[in-house]
Amino acid sequence: MKNENIKKVRINKRDVIDQLRVALWYSHIQHGLDAQLPSQIARIIEPDKIRVLDGCVTDNDRKWRNYKNGLNVPHPKLIDKAEAVVPGSIFIINHVLWQAMKNSINLDLLLKDGIGKLSWEVQRILYKSNKYNCDSKLIENLSSKKLIQLERLASLDALAALVIFLRLSIVESKGIIDISRAIYRTLLIICMKKPYSHFSEGLIVLMNSHVFSVADSKESILGDSFKEDFLMDLQILSTQFSQTDNGKLTDKTWKEDVMASSDFLEKVRFHNLFEESHIMTVEAI
Secondary structure, eight states, X not given: OTTSOGGGOOOOTTOHHHHHHHHHHHHHHHHHHTOOXXXXXXXXXXXXXXXXXXXXXXXXXXXXXXXXXXXXXXXXXXXXXHHHHSTTHHHHHTOHHHHHTOTTSOHHHIIIXXXXXXXXXXXXXXXXXXXXXXXXXXXXXXXXXXXXXXXXTOSHHHHHHHHHHHHXXXXXXXXXXXXXXXXXXXXXXXXXXXXXXXXXXXXXXXXXXXXXXXXXXXXXXXXXXXXXXXXXXXXXXXXXXXXXXXXXXXXXXXXXXXXXXXXXXXXXXXXXXXXXXXXXXXXTO
């Protein structure tokens, strides 16, 4: 039966979503190993594949070069090998977000199974509170308070939740613009951190083509120059929180940066909506 189980959905090679998730996975591994070359990663992750032929060492670096560019999807066994060496890498490549962005994945299935795979921090925002902790039910819509709560988590889990609820809001024709803005703002904050900062252009293009474009054009928050606008907004946000007044790097934690960034974006939204000031390039972020 089609789309009966998320795990059984076959993902074709060279799918644009796959290209990005694999490239992100590779970048996370590269950063975790502090390795510059695909051959270095190959020797660490797959030492059993190293062969010496006619005095020359072969180490599968071609395969890893393809992963770097997102040209092939790694086998689950290789993903597990990489996870054993670089914990957290499997989280990126197999994240619910990539499934949530695919319209071929049934929305009811995402609501039933996908949300259950998100972090407890995110789930507690999405489920109705119940002091008896039984018969948990999802909330019907995301209030302004809950949108801010998700934004301030600034994670792939939070982004996945927002995308799933945007798809739901499109079906129900309500709350589309508010959730779209929350997705944009959350993606901005996420893209200040490695490895996502290296893929900011690809992420906003993917979000526009697979998520925002599904909504009616009248309810789109992005214009024709969305890519340039997003990169400019990201530069403004990064500059705002990467340096102190004297030019030295701050020593704040990522959580503190997220909170400060969220507060800044809320002020920008206030100014744009009520004072018609254009501090950022996308109106009313």
